[in-house]
Amino acid sequence: MSFLLSKFTMNELMSYANAAKGGITSEKKAEIKATVMQRLTPEEYEALKVYAILELSK
Numbered sequence: 001m002s003f004l005l006s007k008f009t010m011n012e013l014m015s016y017a018n019a020a021k022g023g024i025t026s027e028k029k030a031e032i033k034a035t036v037m038q039r040l041t042p043e044e045y046e047a048l049k050v051y052a053i054l055e056l057s058k
Contacts, residue, residue, distance in 0.1 A: 004048075007039045 004013060016032055024032070037045060 003044075007044075 012035075019028060019032070040048065
């Protein structure tokens with residue numbers, strides 16, 4: 001979590017989580033991904049995806 005907070009504000013993260021809960025349009029998904037890709041390296045993005053998959057499988 002501290003890694004994400006070094007790249008995004010808590011408000012941004014909460015906004016993304018709330019959007020995901022309610023379902024998001026493909027346009028909003030693309031907007032979020034573009035923001036994420038601007039702030040993370042490709043390696044960080046891939047690591048984050050792996051982490052998310054591991055967390056979801058618990």
